[in-house]
Amino acid sequence: MAAPREALYFPASQRQQLDSYLPSPSITSTSSVSSKPHVTLTFATSLDSQLALAPGVQTALSGPESKAMTHYLRSKHDAILIGVGTAIADNPSLNCRIEGVGGYGGEGLYGQPRPIVLDPKGRWEISAESKVVKLAREGKGKAPWIITKTDVGEQKRSLLESVGGKFLRYGDSFGGVEASLSARMEWRGMLQLLSREGIQGVMIEGGGVVINDLLSADNLELVDSVILTIAPTWLGRGGVQVCPEQRQGLGRSLPAGRLKDVNWMPLGEDVVLCGRPQ
Ligand SMILES: NC(=O)c1ccc[n+]([C@@H]2O[C@H](COP(=O)([O-])OP(=O)(O)OC[C@H]3O[C@@H](n4cnc5c(N)ncnc54)[C@H](O)[C@@H]3O)[C@@H](O)[C@H]2O)c1
Ligand SMILES: Nc1nc(=O)c(N)c(NC[C@H](O)[C@H](O)[C@H](O)COP(=O)(O)O)[nH]1
Numbered sequence: 001m002a003a004p005r006e007a008l009y010f011p012a013s014q015r016q017q018l019d020s021y022l023p024s025p026s027i028t029s030t031s032s033v034s035s036k037p038h039v040t041l042t043f044a045t046s047l048d049s050q051l052a053l054a055p056g057v058q059t060a061l062s063g064p065e066s067k068a069m070t071h072y073l074r075s076k077h078d079a080i081l082i083g084v085g086t087a088i089a090d091n092p093s094l095n096c097r098i099e100g101v102g103g104y105g106g107e108g109l110y111g112q113p114r115p116i117v118l119d120p121k122g123r124w125e126i127s128a129e130s131k132v133v134k135l136a137r138e139g140k141g142k143a144p145w146i147i148t149k150t151d152v153g154e155q156k157r158s159l160l161e162s163v164g165g166k167f168l169r170y171g172d173s174f175g176g177v178e179a180s181l182s183a184r185m186e187w188r189g190m191l192q193l194l195s196r197e198g199i200q201g202v203m204i205e206g207g208g209v210v211i212n213d214l215l216s217a218d219n220l221e222l223v224d225s226v227i228l229t230i231a232p233t234w235l236g237r238g239g240v241q242v243c244p245e246q247r248q249g250l251g252r253s254l255p256a257g258r259l260k261d262v263n264w265m266p267l268g269e270d271v272v273l274c275g276r277p278q
Contacts, residue, residue: 023200035195055240076203079201088123120184126159212245227274
């Protein structure tokens with residue numbers, strides 16, 4: 001079957017440079033449930049380490065080649081996770097538009113990742129007009145799962161369920177009374193929850209709160225690989241910056257983190273950096 005016109009193409013020679021950073025097929029074929037999925041943290045920044053011009057402003061940074069790469073990554077994970085800030089700002093599609101994947105020249109929904117949105121307080125007004133809902137109806141993507149701590153209304157629940165999505169309640173069992181009062185959800189708990197739902201590889205795309213939280217000293221060990229696109233643009237002061245907290249040790253500041261097993265890969269006008277947290 002010929003691929004539809006909107007399908008993206010990412011060549012085999014470039015795929016090979018990424019594959020060792022992705023969930024391994026041997027992991028995804030086993031039936032045993034491990035305590036957490038493989039976590040790939042991936043995003044695009046400007047030369048001044050920013051994700052967007054301002055909070056809530058969608059900002060295209062990736063060129064066409066690195067955009068195709070992102071869609072190749074989406075085809076290699078069971079799920080794509082974002083924070084609700086990104087869901088509200090971008091009205092994203094969160095599907096995989098690469099040639100050959102379900103809905104884009106492939107059979108059925110096979111190969112399409114599950115969108116997952118962190119929305120502890122139920123801020124996202126998901127509706128029949130949201131792109132993720134329309135694409136799920138058209139068979140061009142899976143409907144989202146929304147991880148929440150609140151009781152969502154019956155209207156949102158039935159809309160989501162009608163297209164095959166669901167709300168996942170982040171239980172109070174993760175962290176006791178204090179945790180149940182705050183909106184914060186611990187990454188270990190969320191990843192365990194996803195693992196129990198059968199997710200073996202998750203690609204975390206942002207935005208700023210999510211990325212800086214995962215790059216912090218408490219959470220970095222949960223990240224298996226980082227795949228970062230750097231675009232040749234300065235967004236200028238005032239944007240959404242990737243800049244995690246420094247670590248503290250022996251009364252002085254230490255670097256927040258560093259990558260090992262590094263590969264730099266030029267892609268069009270961008271460069272893609274792959275590595276694993278040390
Ligand atoms: N360039 C890129 O690669 C890229 C990627 C994604 C988003 N963006 C941009 O980033 C901006 C959005 O970023 P942002 O920082 O405003 O929002 P975000 O997407 O990081 O969402 C933040 C929200 O997610 C929830 N959340 C995150 N971590 C949580 C946790 N541990 N526990 C509970 N809830 C948690 C909270 O409600 C929080 O307010 C937008 O402008 C978007 O276009 C850019
Ligand atoms: N790789 C990358 N380059 C960018 O220039 C950019 N703005 C994003 N942003 C990440 C965000 O998670 C989603 O890319 C958007 O929310 C849109 O997703 P869709 O294309 O609608 O599926 N990601």
